[in-house]
Amino acid sequence: MDAIPTLDFAAFRTGDAAARGAVAQQLGAAFERYGFIQLTGHGVPQPALDGAFAAAEAFFDRPEAFKRLVQDRRNNRGYIPMFDSALPGQKPGGHEAFSVGHLTRPADPALRDLPFHAETPWPEMPGFRARIEGCYAAMYALSQDILAAVALHLGVAEDFFVEASRESYSNMRVVHYPPAEAVAEVTDIGVRAHADEGLITLLIQDMNGGLFVQGPAGDWLPVVPNRDAMVINVGKLLRRWTNGRYQAALHKVVNTSGRERYSIPLFVHPSYHTRIDPASLVGEAPAGPEFEPIVAGERVYANFKARRVSWQEAEKA
Template sequence: MSTTTATHAIPTIDISPLFGGDLAARESIAREMGRAAETYGFMKLVGHGVPPAVIADTFRAAEAFFGQSDDAKAPYQERKTNRGFQPMFDNAKPGQKPSGQEAFSMGHPIPPIDPALLPLPFYAATPWPDVPGFRERLETCYHAMFQVGEAVLQAFALHLGAPADFFANVSRNTYSNMRVVHYPPQEVVQHIADEGVRAHEDQGLITLLIQDMNGGLEVLGPDQDWLPVVPDEQAIVLNVAKLLTRWSNGRLKSALHRVINRSGRERYSIPLFIHPNYHQVIDPRDFAPDGEAPRFEPIVAGEQVYKNFAGERKSWAELTS
């Protein structure tokens, strides 16, 4: 496959009308976002309202954490919860080379309303490291990005013909998480990993991503070419994830994407993965037009995501061996 194409590019959409009171303007943006989601599964959002200072602070927090020794980071390693430190080369499916990245994942800062959810893995407490300002900066960024995610899901609900609050109602006990990710230059990790993160589709409803200016993110486009998601200091990248593709009966596209850090510099990114309630049933009949056969069987959101993670984290396998 080639890495460039002349016929397609990831669209940029100004979503500022989503935060206003003009319903017609919101519906117009929702249609534009829906078309981009159906064609690419990816788009860049400007007018999102996340303050640049919050983004800068979060990148600085990431640099401070990952700048420590492996021994200093190890006590905060996640324990089959998708919360905490994930070491370099941990993402690997059997028989494949691992991804050349390390990450720290925080859970949703607001505990679930239903206390019965607390024992489930994705509701575990985040093991915060003793790095000054780290938790405060990440939580501030999380809240700002999550507000964008709520507006995005309202737009997708409108596009799919559902009430605007559809996804809010099924996400009141969300197990969403935000990560800060560090990619060394590709030449540093290439003896073990061919890519910073191998080609994959995200697991949840949507992902919002802030990337630095070093580039490296690529998405598989409609012509099966790898399209660069060119960095933009003003933009948040949005991509559809697998649960939403399934729920929309395949209408909204979850696209393969990968990262190869060819910049020669350290690369950092901040993805927020938005999920519904752990027990939420993902049933395409909720959105399929009358007479349209469902393409997918119903699944339970959290159970499916946990199963998928268990098959691609080396550290999870080691904990059960």
């Protein structure tokens, strides 16, 4: 049976050139076939992950009124209430979340005014911010190693993505899914099928399962929880930049565990003004209209605005 592969990333982090090259080739092959992989040996300290999950449980256990004190709907920062992701004609996602902006903000005032670079409103909870930001920093450092491996696989300089991400608008979400039966009167999905917008996403999930990826044959493959692994997937920008060589697979969440589920995705993006052009990464002309050059932030911001309008329309309906 087909399955999302697992790869030990330790050799890329600490090995010699040959070992690093071998890991990069395996990573790239997984991205070409599935757009998803699970990485062990990722080097993110377990206490950082455990601390973030503990912070998540403590926050979502607070009353709704407390959580809404740190809600910034305009910028999609802070608390995101249950069922907030409704789109016209679709059921909402059965989850609530806390959205965190990138740890550093750009110097350009025009960029700082965009929702992508908005400041995060933090709750008055001792240790919450420190735990979440500590996890963010560790996961983001790993993301740069993963992108270095991607660059090696694609035959460009290992710092290719570093140069493209000097003022990254990456962001993290801390997500809580009640058991499916608890939200069954409203929805039957935790998160509807979608592909992520950015370069790559790093995800830590608890042991309750519920994440499914659409495989090459169109069937839904479970991403079986592994305490020692981190889930990595390709986003739309990297698919476009590779001229379709990498897959940005659809994935969804259905929490049928009967327990509370928590996950923490880090969405890794380049700088707002980065030009996404297959010629610059894989040395090829665009394979079709969907691969024509774009400016990363402009495209993602246009999609963001369209979704916000749809949510507002859904609320009025």
